[in-house]
Amino acid sequence: MEAWLGETGHPQGAVLTFPRMWALVQPWYAGRLSGDWRGRSRAKVQAILDGVGLTGSFWRLD
Amino acid sequence: MSGEGPTERDWAVRTSIYESFATTGRAPAIGALAARHGVTEHSVQGSLERLFEAHEIAPLPGGGGVWMANPFSSVPTDFVVETTEMSCWANCAWDALGVPAIIGGDARIRMHCAQSGDPLELAVEAGALKGDEGVIHLVTPIRDAWVDIGFT
Numbered sequence: 001m002e003a004w005l006g007e008t009g010h011p012q013g014a015v016l017t018f019p020r021m022w023a024l025v026q027p028w029y030a031g032r033l034s035g036d037w038r039g040r041s042r043a044k045v046q047a048i049l050d051g052v053g054l055t056g057s058f059w060r061l062d
Numbered sequence: 063m064s065g066e067g068p069t070e071r072d073w074a075v076r077t078s079i080y081e082s083f084a085t086t087g088r089a090p091a092i093g094a095l096a097a098r099h100g101v102t103e104h105s106v107q108g109s110l111e112r113l114f115e116a117h118e119i120a121p122l123p124g125g126g127g128v129w130m131a132n133p134f135s136s137v138p139t140d141f142v143v144e145t146t147e148m149s150c151w152a153n154c155a156w157d158a159l160g161v162p163a164i165i166g167g168d169a170r171i172r173m174h175c176a177q178s179g180d181p182l183e184l185a186v187e188a189g190a191l192k193g194d195e196g197v198i199h200l201v202t203p204i205r206d207a208w209v210d211i212g213f214t
Contacts, residue, residue, distance in 0.1 A: 010201045012199070015198070015199050016200070017195075017196075017198075018159070018198065019191060021155070021159050022159050022191040025156065025159045026163050029133065029160050029163040030163075032164055033080050034077075049204070058204065
């Protein structure tokens with residue numbers, strides 16, 4: 001990954017394993033196919049991120 | 063920017079977009095959305111604009127229809143997901159895992175490592191993720207995700 005960052009010039013952001021991402025997408029995408037979906041508040045989004053342990057500055061919405 | 067949130071018609075259009083992706087793997091055409099909802103194509107374009115402002119979907123540049131309805135992409139990407147019902151493209155690695163999450167059921171996911179170009183294959187079987195190991199690197203902080211959703 002370090003080589004890729006050097007080649008692309010991107011700063012290092014957040015790194016997640018596939019299992020961690022799988023844990024995130026469950027609540028992240030819950031309900032989004034429903035005809036009742038009307039979006040999600042910033043507070044609820046933050047709670048989802050907090051709930052899977054994504055609490056660093058990269059994951060802050062404010 | 064209208065400054066208004068999506069209308070109930072807009073949300074209904076969104077539902078149709080997601081239904082199309084979930085069942086066929088493809089976005090519905092503007093004309094099909096207009097016919098389904100009994101409105102003009104111009105009206106559908108307005109819905110897409112308001113849904114984009116609400117960060118619900120991303121339209122194709124130039125008004126050609128839907129580009130993204132996360133986790134789905136209307137254009138080919140490196141992130142291919144096959145479910146029992148359809149095959150689709152996801153926008154990124156996050157969204158590639160998001161397809162079986164949003165639909166439920168089993169899936170096979172294929173992508174390539176951005177560094178080495180090596181193929182990566184994952185599967186979801188009975189709710190469990192299986193397959194190649196690796197990491198997902200995210201460049202854009204979450205608060206800025208929709209500043210340039212295509213880059214994100």
